[in-house]
Amino acid sequence: MSAASTARRDTSLSLELMVNGRARSLRAEPRTHLADVLRDGLDLTGTHLGCEHGVCGACTVLLDGEPARACLTFSGACAGAEVTTIEGLDDDAIAAELRAAFNREHALQCGYCTPGMLIAARDLVLRLPEADERRIRAGLSGNLCRCTGYVGIVRAVRGVIAERRARGIGPTTGGHRGLGPVGARDGHGVAAIRSPVAHARPVSEPQVVQVVEDFEAAHRFEQIVTVAHPPETVFALFGNVEAVAACLPGAALTGQPAPDTVEGALEVRIGPIAARFRGRARLTRDAETLTGRILGAGSDAGGRSATQGEIRYRVEPGAAPGTARIVLAVGYTLKGPLAQFGRPGLVRDLAGRIGADFAANLGAHLSGAPAPAPAGLNPLRLLVKMLTASLRRRLAASGARRP
């Protein structure tokens, strides 16, 4: 990335679009989605933005004549496309009938969803064979309205479909367009676009979060790993924070501000998501019962996502003599964008896979094999945070009392 990291520069792309029948030529950053291109670049503010992750439908526009989410279509991805916004449907016959029907049926109140709703409704008028209420409701399920309760909207769409079919205008089948995402021209249509790789962004270190003694875990799960070594040996190893951290993929210790407290970082990958959590954990353990508790808190760079949690571990004899079962009870709370995206089940799956790697590394370590490469990016994947949090805690826990 040497060439890339030299200086800040204009990273925008030149973009040719046919918008509402007019050729437009502009520049946009690759990260700018079509809705912002339309609103900020061309002052076409009829396209509304709601959720910006494809759920609410407010930004729906026509791309090459077919409805698409403008918030999930990045500028370069629709280069050369024909875009029709709500402003471009003034003279459209179906849109005119829909506007009249929306008026008649009181199908809007605040109007925020209406541009996207009209574009989705127009698509249904074109495609549905008849004015079937169930299919209309299913077809509008990708457009959220928080005012009307949908009754008026559905009635308006039914009315327009019924009228048109009564006039002998049949449904269309989706046409004979080429294969592939609408709005995306193939390599022969548009010259290959290439924007320079941006210079590396500075990585801000996350703030160290304080550990809070009592918290309510929003999610809990238990995990059991088995290693081929006796419980006492395993429990003793858990007293060696560095060794445990080395066995934990993606983990790195950064300090020990107090005898019972460690600081560290955990880097986790789940599919395309990579996150680095930094945090602090307080560790207690009881050699009598071979149990311990790790209580921790952490956040990712920028502090956008934060987690808190505890891991209680218990080392007990395994099924076969000379083996041990490590029972981990994990409870955590996650806030921020990761929580918005993540589903607890995915975290458990990630935890399961990290746990398996951890057990393998632990077994290797106990057998005298060299420790795996510390920290860094193991290709573990999964929903980042929660895991990271629990992992970090787990490894931190082991460090409470060093032999």
Add this chain to the structure above:
Amino acid sequence: MKPAPFAYERPGDLSALLARLADAPGRVKLMAGGQSLGPMLNLRLVEPDLVLDITGVPELRRAAIEGDTLVLGACVTHADIEDGRVPDVTKGAMARVASAIAYRPVRNRGTLGGSLVHADPAADWVTSLVALGAEVELASASGRRRLALDAFVTGALDVALAPGEMLVAVRIPGLGPGIAWGYVKHCSKIGEFAHAIGAVRLDPGAGHGRVVIGAVEGAPLLVPEARHLFGGRIGPDFADRFEAAAADALLREAGMTDAVARHVHVTVLARAVAQAATTLFAPTRTVSEAA
């Protein structure tokens, strides 16, 4: 939210794309329709240095029949399948699955390949195509290979792609005569990710059957030979022989501890079995109700 800055390239042919994928520095993410990656970029859960848009490659936007197998390029969209713009070898089964994915504006850009590589356990293609016995074709600058889809999907959002490798095509074997097919998913809201999916591909004539339980926490749960879910024998009366208790035991073994979740999955699977019985004797070819 707006994505963090990224560079963007859109190669016009496959060799240029693979070469760039092999040599690009930093964090590189391939993007097809962007309907899964887009939200993650907008939420800044993913912050790549470079987004490589693969939709400019004509080879990835093709469909072909090879013998009894349908070969779909990675960039074929859900709507392409829903509308019948690609050939059908599954008696409409794939069109029905496609028509109930998310919402029409998402289906118009979301792709088959993108969905499989994203490998969300609750997504439709991951489960339905494992049940159909699909294979994926992977390519890198150094060559190509094929992999059974169930081996490709290794966990939640996790697939067996090597560095520099991408999915270029999906190969779907046809549903021959006498094969019963059922696919049912449960969502609390239309278009959202499923809470439970059941998919069955049964051959009562030959006594074989493939059953997949999807929308679980990891990769879909595949039972390649599912006789034990039907009292040890899959015959024309398979719908009456389905044993919910055996399916429940299977889920329990797989680590699903929540009894309610198991109940939902077993119920959805039973509905898929019942649907398979109806398609076998009175094939329904209508595209699903979702518009």
